[in-house]
Amino acid sequence: MNNSNISWGIAPIGWRNDDIPEIGAENTLSHLLSDIVVAGFEGTEVGGFFPEAEKLNKELRLRNLKIAGQWFSSFIIRDGVEKASKAFHTHCEYLQEVNADVAVVSEQTYSIQGTSKNVFTEKPYFTDQEWQELCQGLNKLGKIADQYNLKLVYHHHLGTGVETLEEVDRLLENTDPEHVHLLYDTGHIYVSAGECMTLLDKHIERIQHVHFKDIRQDVMELCKAEGKPFLQSFLTGMFTVPGDGCIDFTEPYQRLLAKDYEGWIVIEAEQDPSIAHPLEYALKARRYIDETLIKRKVMS
Numbered sequence: 001m002n003n004s005n006i007s008w009g010i011a012p013i014g015w016r017n018d019d020i021p022e023i024g025a026e027n028t029l030s031h032l033l034s035d036i037v038v039a040g041f042e043g044t045e046v047g048g049f050f051p052e053a054e055k056l057n058k059e060l061r062l063r064n065l066k067i068a069g070q071w072f073s074s075f076i077i078r079d080g081v082e083k084a085s086k087a088f089h090t091h092c093e094y095l096q097e098v099n100a101d102v103a104v105v106s107e108q109t110y111s112i113q114g115t116s117k118n119v120f121t122e123k124p125y126f127t128d129q130e131w132q133e134l135c136q137g138l139n140k141l142g143k144i145a146d147q148y149n150l151k152l153v154y155h156h157h158l159g160t161g162v163e164t165l166e167e168v169d170r171l172l173e174n175t176d177p178e179h180v181h182l183l184y185d186t187g188h189i190y191v192s193a194g195e196c197m198t199l200l201d202k203h204i205e206r207i208q209h210v211h212f213k214d215i216r217q218d219v220m221e222l223c224k225a226e227g228k229p230f231l232q233s234f235l236t237g238m239f240t241v242p243g244d245g246c247i248d249f250t251e252p253y254q255r256l257l258a259k260d261y262e263g264w265i266v267i268e269a270e271q272d273p274s275i276a277h278p279l280e281y282a283l284k285a286r287r288y289i290d291e292t293l294i295k296r297k298v299m300s
């Protein structure tokens, strides 16, 4: 059991959001990266507004920060694996240049993530044929990621065809463990399944990347009752940083330690930055990690 094999990061999503680029648009790359240093994190994930690799590397070097990975919206079912592979090669090339560890993949065919549909009741479902195309396609993308020294980690996500526990089971059963790994996102599985330990216990061997996202239970229930879409739900404050919501992260953290998890745990809490001050929330998360998870004394 060793915390030193874990790198703690925080995602840009509290400052700028790729799903709604207008919010937080005033937050520059320098501002974001410097806030991450102030809050005491080791790295971050690439956001849609990040510059070319050379420029980014310089900004990272100046602050001794690292890149964990970057989100990739795959459309294997909609466009076929050849087209998805081409786009994925470009994605991985960039990630290799910025010395990342993982490529985060989420199949977005039929996704309602950016639509006005009720995210709690209107998610899409894949047919048997589509499941086969997806799993075979992911095996291919996983081999591409390996060529760039990256791990493909699949992100289960609300409002997509791979959201529920059963869907994650199906994806993992039908993909090659050598090439396709899992990203465990506490927030997404909590909203979908009502808790976040079953997925972790069942699939801990496949998990190679982690997002710690907390939930405000009362806001989630309100959003559910009103049938809100995904984007409206996060703007209303459904997600927050660990220590500020209803998930007790000591459980997943201890389970990961017990299994000698090696890799990143990235704090990822999309909120409206004009309501939830990004640095304030980053500091809040860091304090919770230090005082409750790692139990390291913090000077106040």
Ligand SMILES: O=C1C[C@@H](O)[C@H](O)[C@@H](O)C1=O
Pocket (backbone or CB within 6 Å): 018, 019, 071, 155, 185, 188, 211, 268, 270
């Ligand atoms: O990892 C993530 C990336 C975002 O684009 C997504 O919407 C968010 O909820 C998430 O978990």
Ligand SMILES: [Co+2]
Pocket (backbone or CB within 6 Å): 155, 185, 211, 268
């Ligand atoms: Co996530």
